[in-house]
Amino acid sequence: MILTGLTLRDFRTYHAAEVRLGPGLTVITGRNGAGKTNLLEAIYFACTARSCRTSNEREVVRFGAELTRLELTSEDALGRHEVTVGFKPGEAKRLKADGAAVDNLVGTGARPLVSVFLPDRLELVLGAPALRRAHLDQVVAALWPSRAGTRRSYSAALAQRNALLSSIRAGRASRASLPAWDAELARHGVALMADRAATVDRLRPRYAQHAQGLGLEGEVELRYRPRSTAATAEALAAELAERVDSDLERGFTGHGPHRDDLTFRREGRELRSYGSRGQQRLGLLALLLAEREELATEHGAAPLILLDDVMSELDATRRGRLVDLLRREGQAVITTTELEHVPGGKEPDVTWIEIVDGDVSPRRLASLGVVAQGAPTPGLGQDAA
Numbered sequence: 040m041i042l043t044g045l046t047l048r049d050f051r052t053y054h055a056a057e058v059r060l061g062p063g064l065t066v067i068t069g070r071n072g073a074g075k076t077n078l079l080e081a082i083y084f085a086c087t088a089r090s091c092r093t094s095n096e097r098e099v100v101r102f103g104a105e106l107t108r109l110e111l112t113s114e115d116a117l118g119r120h121e122v123t124v125g126f127k128p129g130e131a132k133r134l135k136a137d138g139a140a141v142d143n144l145v146g147t148g149a150r151p152l153v154s155v156f157l158p159d160r161l162e163l164v165l166g167a168p169a170l171r172r173a174h175l176d177q178v179v180a181a182l183w184p185s186r187a188g189t190r191r192s193y194s195a196a197l198a199q200r201n202a203l204l205s206s207i208r209a210g211r212a213s214r215a216s217l218p219a220w221d222a223e224l225a226r227h228g229v230a231l232m233a234d235r236a237a238t239v240d241r242l243r244p245r246y247a248q249h250a251q252g253l254g255l256e257g258e259v260e261l262r263y264r265p266r267s268t269a270a271t272a273e274a275l276a277a278e279l280a281e282r283v284d285s286d287l288e289r290g291f292t293g294h295g296p297h298r299d300d301l302t303f304r305r306e307g308r309e310l311r312s313y314g315s316r317g318q319q320r321l322g323l324l325a326l327l328l329a330e331r332e333e334l335a336t337e338h339g340a341a342p343l344i345l346l347d348d349v350m351s352e353l354d355a356t357r358r359g360r361l362v363d364l365l366r367r368e369g370q371a372v373i374t375t376t377e378l379e380h381v382p383g384g385k386e387p388d389v390t391w392i393e394i395v396d397g398d399v400s401p402r403r404l405a406s407l408g409v410v411a412q413g414a415p416t417p418g419l420g421q422d423a424a
């Protein structure tokens with residue numbers, strides 16, 4: 040599925056704007072603060088009804104506006120699709136897919152799958168294991184939507200077991216009620232571990248290939264590190280039972296897949312601790328590209344990939360390799376201050392969008408959101424208001 044166009048109304052810096060994307064690589068250029076990331080975020084918001092940048096979604100509504108509205112058009116073998124996302128802070132979002140009101144855009148078939156690289160996503164390599172677990176579980180859900188519920192079931196059982204541990208500590212419940220919850224937790228836990236392991240097994244070869252292709256030198260490895268080695272629900276339940284005393288002491292469950300991790304290694308050492316910033320960035324990009332290919336294999340179409348300011352910390356060789364990869368298949372959008380930072384950016388298969396005026400200044404409201412496509416001539420774009 041190819042995303043063909045996006046109309047923005049009162050989204051971040053954009054009062055009203057219309058953007059057409061190319062079927063392959065699209066490069067968005069503009070000076071610092073021009074609104075490049077805002078546009079990338081708008082694409083993500085229109086595809087998912089969520090921000091990839093903030094959990095405080097009221098931030099996306101343009102200063103002084105009451106609500107924002109995005110309209111996205113895409114095409115696949117079945118024809119043209121339309122998605123609209125309306126958002127007024129404090130109210131439920133209004134979502135439509137191909138004209139019908141929906142609660143959720145997932146599974147509507149009216150928008151492409153999308154993955155995003157923002158500079159602060161480096162946290163996925165550098166930050167706490169919880170981020171990597173959550174990411175891995177999202178990949179599991181994207182590969183096999185029917186398995187998305189396993190993580191929710193596990194989390195619910197974990198919360199119940201932790202509540203029970205507190206009650207036992209407070210003398211309001213007996214230890215005799217624990218085995219039933221251990222069995223429940225272990226049942227979902229083993230399923231969750233199996234999905235995570237299967238996903239990392241699929242990603243591992245592609246990850247290594249992309250890491251090397253992008254120029255992350257040395258032997259690289261993506262590794263799933265489960266906390267438990269149990270192969271069956273009974274074995275995991277037994278492990279939980281063995282640790283009851285320490286769990287009761289702490290007041291929460293200290294063992295199980297909620298303590299798993301995913302590690303990025305190079306030459307046997309963790310990129311998180313020993314990699315340079317550029318190497319960590321390449322590791323993350325290799326992961327996103329590997330996921331994109333696996334999703335393409337599973338669903339027959341590569342997800343749209345959005346890359347914000349990815350060029351700034353890559354040297355010329357690695358920039359060239361990344362752009363070659365992106366131009367080879369699927370749809371990608373990349374932001375950068377200068378088109379010259381994208382080797383091959385002037386080739387005819389690359390679509391160039393220059394943000395001519397994303398300045399937030401009241402006297403320039405009429406020209407806010409002017410997005411020109413093609414040559415960087417100021418005023419080429421039209422304010423769609």
Ligand SMILES: Nc1ncnc2c1ncn2[C@@H]1O[C@H](COP(=O)(O)OP(=O)(O)OP(=O)(O)O)[C@@H](O)[C@H]1O
Pocket residue numbers: 050051052053069070071072073074075076077078098099100101102348376399
């Ligand atoms: N809700 C909003 N309404 C209006 N303007 C906003 C809103 N949220 C952020 N902005 C403005 O958006 C601008 C930043 O835009 P953006 O992050 O897209 O820039 P950029 O082109 O990616 O810049 P850089 O190259 O520096 O990363 C800032 O001037 C900020 O004040």
